[in-house]
Amino acid sequence: MRGVVWYIERDFLRWVRGRVAVFSALVMPAAWLIFVGLALPIRFTDNYLDFITPGILVMTMLSAGLSGGTLLMFDKILGFLNKFLALPSPREDILFGKILFVSLRGLIQATIILVIAVLIGASVYSPLQYGLTYLILFLFGVLLSAFATTLALYLEDHDSFAAVNTMISMPLFFTSSALMPYSVMPGWLRVIAMANPLSYAIDAIRAVNAGALPVAQIASLMILGVVVTAVSVQVFRRVTV
Amino acid sequence: MNAIETHDLTRYYGDLCAVNHLSLSVDHEVFALLGPNGSGKTTTVLMLTTMLRPTEGTATVCGHDTVRDGELVRRSLSYVPQDMAVDIKLTGRENALLFARLYGVTAPKDRVDELLAVMQLSDRADELVKVYSGGMRRRLELVQALVHEPEVLFLDEPTLGLDVAARATIWEHITALKKGGMTIFVTTHYMDEADRFCDRVGIISRGMLLALGSPPDLKARLGNDVITAHIDGTFRDPGVDGIMLFAFASDEASFLAENGREALPVLADAFTRAGIKVRALALREPTLDDVFLHTVGTPEEPAGFDQTKFRTMLRRRR
Numbered sequence: 243m244r245g246v247v248w249y250i251e252r253d254f255l256r257w258v259r260g261r262v263a264v265f266s267a268l269v270m271p272a273a274w275l276i277f278v279g280l281a282l283p284i285r286f287t288d289n290y291l292d293f294i295t296p297g298i299l300v301m302t303m304l305s306a307g308l309s310g311g312t313l314l315m316f317d318k319i320l321g322f323l324n325k326f327l328a329l330p331s332p333r334e335d336i337l338f339g340k341i342l343f344v345s346l347r348g349l350i351q352a353t354i355i356l357v358i359a360v361l362i363g364a365s366v367y368s369p370l371q372y373g374l375t376y377l378i379l380f381l382f383g384v385l386l387s388a389f390a391t392t393l394a395l396y397l398e399d400h401d402s403f404a405a406v407n408t409m410i411s412m413p414l415f416f417t418s419s420a421l422m423p424y425s426v427m428p429g430w431l432r433v434i435a436m437a438n439p440l441s442y443a444i445d446a447i448r449a450v451n452a453g454a455l456p457v458a459q460i461a462s463l464m465i466l467g468v469v470v471t472a473v474s475v476q477v478f479r480r481v482t483v
Numbered sequence: 484m485n486a487i488e489t490h491d492l493t494r495y496y497g498d499l500c501a502v503n504h505l506s507l508s509v510d511h512e513v514f515a516l517l518g519p520n521g522s523g524k525t526t527t528v529l530m531l532t533t534m535l536r537p538t539e540g541t542a543t544v545c546g547h548d549t550v551r552d553g554e555l556v557r558r559s560l561s562y563v564p565q566d567m568a569v570d571i572k573l574t575g576r577e578n579a580l581l582f583a584r585l586y587g588v589t590a591p592k593d594r595v596d597e598l599l600a601v602m603q604l605s606d607r608a609d610e611l612v613k614v615y616s617g618g619m620r621r622r623l624e625l626v627q628a629l630v631h632e633p634e635v636l637f638l639d640e641p642t643l644g645l646d647v648a649a650r651a652t653i654w655e656h657i658t659a660l661k662k663g664g665m666t667i668f669v670t671t672h673y674m675d676e677a678d679r680f681c682d683r684v685g686i687i688s689r690g691m692l693l694a695l696g697s698p699p700d701l702k703a704r705l706g707n708d709v710i711t712a713h714i715d716g717t718f719r720d721p722g723v724d725g726i727m728l729f730a731f732a733s734d735e736a737s738f739l740a741e742n743g744r745e746a747l748p749v750l751a752d753a754f755t756r757a758g759i760k761v762r763a764l765a766l767r768e769p770t771l772d773d774v775f776l777h778t779v780g781t782p783e784e785p786a787g788f789d790q791t792k793f794r795t796m797l798r799r800r801r
Contacts, residue, residue, distance in 0.1 A: 244584070244587070245584075245585050248581055248584045248585055249585075251581075252570065252573070252577075252581050255572065255573055255577065256570060256572045256573065259572045259573075259611075260572065320566065320568055321564050321566030321567070321568035322568045322570075324534065324562070324564050324566075324568070325562065325563075325564065325568055325627075326585075327534055328532050328533070328534060328557055328560075328561075328562040329557060329582075329585050329586065330554050330555075330557040330558040330586065331585050331586070331587070482534055482535050482536055
């Protein structure tokens with residue numbers, strides 16, 4: 243398992259030295275927070291920023307998690323994956339390295355979004371509440387990055403991965419409870435939103451902010467994460483080029 | 484026990500047979516697998532490095548079966564693919580250290596320092612790989628491959644895209660590694676390099692091993708002398724007994740003869756009689772190129788080339 247640390251270090255150095263990418267990933271969620279969170283004339287709540295912040299945090303993790311697939315895709319295209327697969331260290335280390343790096347990077351990005359939210363007027367919560375929020379975001383990141391990394395292992399080229407990426411990320415976001423509560427949704431959307439894993443994470447953070455402990459949602463995220471990761475480990479162990 | 488043993492190693496991609504019943508043993512030598520593009524060289528290496536499962540047959544590396552004991556096989560080998568995969572955003576040292584750590588080498592920093600010195604990269608080790616030349620990147624890949632002192636080293640097209648000086652350096656290192664007792668398996672389509680630096684070569688075409696032996700042996704088997712003729716206009720084999728046409732490309736025809744000096748005037752006469760205009764005739768010793776063309780055949784055979792006669796001649800020679 244020591245290999246995981248070295249794979250994370252490699253990706254981290256590459257990320258930090260990429261400079262532009264460090265900030266570009268933050269533009270989208272920050273724009274949503276400011277232009278939608280502050281500007282949308284909403285009647286169901288008097289602090290829409292507080293309502294939308296959990297949704298934007300999860301959105302940040304969503305794009306961070308899916309980018310794990312892009313990372314693996316480039317490792318594959320550029321020949322790194324072949325060299326890693328020819329190493330004696332367990333192949334699932336490559337997967338765990340990507341999952342942990344991408345989830346931790348997502349948490350760093352989410353922290354910056356959280357700071358921006360507070361600066362423009364979102365409520366401040368207790369350390370325990372933030373701790374639980376981070377736990378939820380981390381579980382969600384693991385789920386998404388395990389899925390995206392394994393998908394990238396199977397897809398042929400970067401174009402098809404980018405296509406799948408756009409195909410799932412926007413619909414997932416809009417059919418979640420990120421932008422409006424279930425009570426104001428049309429009936430058909432409510433059904434989809436309640437099944438959407440994004441909503442589990444968003445609802446869980448909202449519940450934490452309201453002072454509750456969302457055991458059911460955290461448990462579902464955990465179970466989903468474990469199942470997807472277990473499948474991914476099997477896929478990585480058996481992979482051939 | 485040989486370092487690499489394959490027995491009827493076969494790989495199909497759908498209906499296409501990429502490698503066809505390949506049986507080989509390689510041990511403590513520099514072995515080159517030669518073949519045209521798409522002949523099955525890389526597929527063979529991928530099977531030997533456990534990255535691809537054979538459809539049929541078996542292969543062992545250092546006595547470990549590549550399918551059953553994948554991890555033991557990977558522990559005893561290093562594989563350098565042809566893509567030149569080094570992280571340009573990391574320094575040379577960071578690139579090497581990553582592999583030393585992934586291999587679980589004891590004292591990884593010292594080992595990396597030592598190898599960077601061997602590969603003449605010490606003074607540039609802390610620069611980003613982005614500013615490295617092609618030759619330096621290849622040497623860095625060798626550092627990565629050597630950190631765990633592998634018994635077998637697989638190099639896929641190690642000198643592809645490098646300049647003459649960089650190629651020479653890479654081959655110097657390969658030769659030095661062999662002297663240290665390592666088994667080195669390379670694929671290449673540079674015949675001159677295989678001729679100069681490899682102990683044995685195997686020529687593979689359409690997945691089949693067609694010739695196997697040391698470069699001098701293979702050249703000796705071909706015959707004594709090679710005559711090349713530069714032709715003006717259309718060409719056909721003048722058909723002289725004992726002088727065999729084995730390759731024809733653009734305007735150059737190559738013939739094999741037992742005694743080249745005597746065959747030269749005979750061939751010149753035959754050309755005149757056949758009404759073929761010859762611009763130049765040259766006599767030389769066979770090269771591995773000739774062996775290759777003779778074994779694999781010219782890809783585009785010109786019109787008027789007598790296929791049946793060629794095959795009969797080939798059969799007579801064996």
